[in-house]
Amino acid sequence: xxxxxxxxxxxxxxxxxxxxxxxxxxxxxxxxxxxxxxxxxxxxxxxxxxxxxxxxxxxxxxxxxxxxxxxxxxxxxxxxxxxxxxxxxxxxxxxxxxxxxxxxxxxxxxxxxxxxxxxxxxxxxxxxxxxxxxxxxxxxxxxxxxxxxxxxxxxxxxxxxxxxxxxxxxxxxxxxxxxxxxxxxxxxxxxxxxxxxxxxxxxxxxxxxxxxxxxxxxxxxxxxxxxxxxxxxxxxxxxxxxxxx
Amino acid sequence: xxxxxxxxxxxxxxxxxxxxxxxxxxxxxxxxxxxxxxxxxxxxxxxxxxxxxxxxxxxxxxxxxxxxxxxxxxxxxxxxxxxxxxxxxxxxxxxxxxxxxxxxxxxxxxxxxxxxxxxxxxxxxxxxxxxxxxxxxxxxxxxxxxxxxxxxxxxxxxxxxxxxxxxxxxxxxxxxxxxxxxxxxxxxxxxxxxxxxxxxxxxxxxxxxxxxxxxxxxxxxxxxxxxxxxxxxxxxxxxxxxxxxxxxxxxxxxx
Numbered sequence: 001x002x003x004x005x006x007x008x009x010x011x012x013x014x015x016x017x018x019x020x021x022x023x024x025x026x027x028x029x030x031x032x033x034x035x036x037x038x039x040x041x042x043x044x045x046x047x048x049x050x051x052x053x054x055x056x057x058x059x060x061x062x063x064x065x066x067x068x069x070x071x072x073x074x075x076x077x078x079x080x081x082x083x084x085x086x087x088x089x090x091x092x093x094x095x096x097x098x099x100x101x102x103x104x105x106x107x108x109x110x111x112x113x114x115x116x117x118x119x120x121x122x123x124x125x126x127x128x129x130x131x132x133x134x135x136x137x138x139x140x141x142x143x144x145x146x147x148x149x150x151x152x153x154x155x156x157x158x159x160x161x162x163x164x165x166x167x168x169x170x171x172x173x174x175x176x177x178x179x180x181x182x183x184x185x186x187x188x189x190x191x192x193x194x195x196x197x198x199x200x201x202x203x204x205x206x207x208x209x210x211x212x213x214x215x216x217x218x219x220x221x222x223x224x225x226x227x228x229x230x231x232x233x234x235x236x237x238x239x240x241x242x243x244x245x
Numbered sequence: 246x247x248x249x250x251x252x253x254x255x256x257x258x259x260x261x262x263x264x265x266x267x268x269x270x271x272x273x274x275x276x277x278x279x280x281x282x283x284x285x286x287x288x289x290x291x292x293x294x295x296x297x298x299x300x301x302x303x304x305x306x307x308x309x310x311x312x313x314x315x316x317x318x319x320x321x322x323x324x325x326x327x328x329x330x331x332x333x334x335x336x337x338x339x340x341x342x343x344x345x346x347x348x349x350x351x352x353x354x355x356x357x358x359x360x361x362x363x364x365x366x367x368x369x370x371x372x373x374x375x376x377x378x379x380x381x382x383x384x385x386x387x388x389x390x391x392x393x394x395x396x397x398x399x400x401x402x403x404x405x406x407x408x409x410x411x412x413x414x415x416x417x418x419x420x421x422x423x424x425x426x427x428x429x430x431x432x433x434x435x436x437x438x439x440x441x442x443x444x445x446x447x448x449x450x451x452x453x454x455x456x457x458x459x460x461x462x463x464x465x466x467x468x469x470x471x472x473x474x475x476x477x478x479x480x481x482x483x484x485x486x487x488x489x490x491x492x493x494x495x496x497x498x499x500x
Binding site for chain 1: 318319320321322323325327331333334336346347349350351405
């Protein structure tokens with residue numbers, strides 16, 4: 001019953017997010033602040049992870065190609081496919097569920113604990129619109145982060161491939177260009193938009209409706225990470241089935 | 246004026262407010278007192294419109310809250326100022342931005358007009374030098390004064406305070422009590438304070454409503470609370486040694 005109640009409350013929150021909008025002059029500032037916190041603030045960790053995981057994918061692929069009949073350019077091909085289809089949109093979203101998700105839950109949860117949300121409601125402000133909507137808009141720039149992750153992942157793979165001596169630069173470039181299907185990019189960005197919505201709303205839900213004190217803020221952040229990750233994994237499966245099969 | 250008629254509020258099986266009726270007059274500082282768990286906070290949150298009573302009605306200068314549509318409720322709420330127990334200042338904003346916040350949200354004033362008004366109320370609460378400080382850099386007493394400044398900046402008709410001097414030293418607590426009382430007089434607003442501090446009662450309690458187990462056990466003023474024979478009230482009031490002595494002196498004087 002609790003799960004059903006929470007699912008219902010989540011969808012009511014989504015509806016309330018678009019009701020009674022905050023004044024645009026105030027909302028604009030909130031959106032820019034959230035773009036800075038959620039998007040710009042995540043670029044460093046995303047770039048670091050993408051570059052090195054791209055390298056690892058390349059090394060693993062190269063080390064598993066033992067047959068001399070398999071062409072070396074397959075390393076670049078496999079790296080590109082792994083990064084564009086799964087690593088950048090899904091793996092980075094799980095990382096973001098930890099970084100951005102826990103930030104959202106703890107910041108909104110702390111506002112709940114310290115009665116700042118009550119203060120907004122007493123003033124007649126739609127607190128859900130004021131707090132969640134700017135995060136939702138800011139995360140609509142999430143595909144920009146994922147584009148960088150895709151680029152750096154492939155660059156990391158290239159660096160690992162050349163400096164590790166697994167194949168030549170030419171082979172790698174032939175591999176990343178081979179059998180390119182543009183729809184795979186569309187598929188990746190559709191997933192990214194859906195995950196951005198999940199990243200903005202599920203952590204906000206856990207922060208907004210939390211009860212208790214400082215300890216519960218920590219617990220809510222953990223719960224939020226678990227549920228955001230579970231939702232991303234499930235939606236990843238459903239979207240892949242719908243779009244690629 | 247706020248008129249409360251027979252309000253009931255429950256959470257699951259717990260019946261918290263069991264039919265409270267009272268009136269809070271304009272230009273007066275009213276205190277709602279009682280022990281912890283007596284229903285004071287729930288009562289205040291009902292007055293603020295954060296909780297909706299299952300029975301009864303609350304009217305604000307003749308407007309019954311439950312009969313208003315959502316826009317009217319929003320307008321009414323913009324006429325309310327609230328000082329929270331923990332101040333509830335927005336910790337991502339400076340003190341000046343906190344005070345300007347209601348003006349930014351509800352008025353079409355220019356930035357300089359908003360700054361002038363915020364400056365004026367900050368001077369009123371004697372915080373003219375704290376504009377650019379963050380709430381975390383301010384003391385408890387300063388935070389309370391900022392919260393009062395934020396509550397009155399948009400010229401509210403109703404001011405609500407939830408234990409405004411909890412956690413403050415006695416001297417600062419008196420300063421906060423006096424400030425609220427002066428502002429009530431100055432702006433001619435309806436002020437309701439939740440408290441269990443007997444010093445506040447003696448200082449500013451023009452009207453006192455005593456709650457016990459979700460019921461109104463007594464109603465009076467700071468002049469009458471020390472004369473009442475109501476056992477529930479005397480138990481609460483004379484729980485401290487100081488007030489026991491005051492009571493004793495009063496009885497001796499009467500004999």
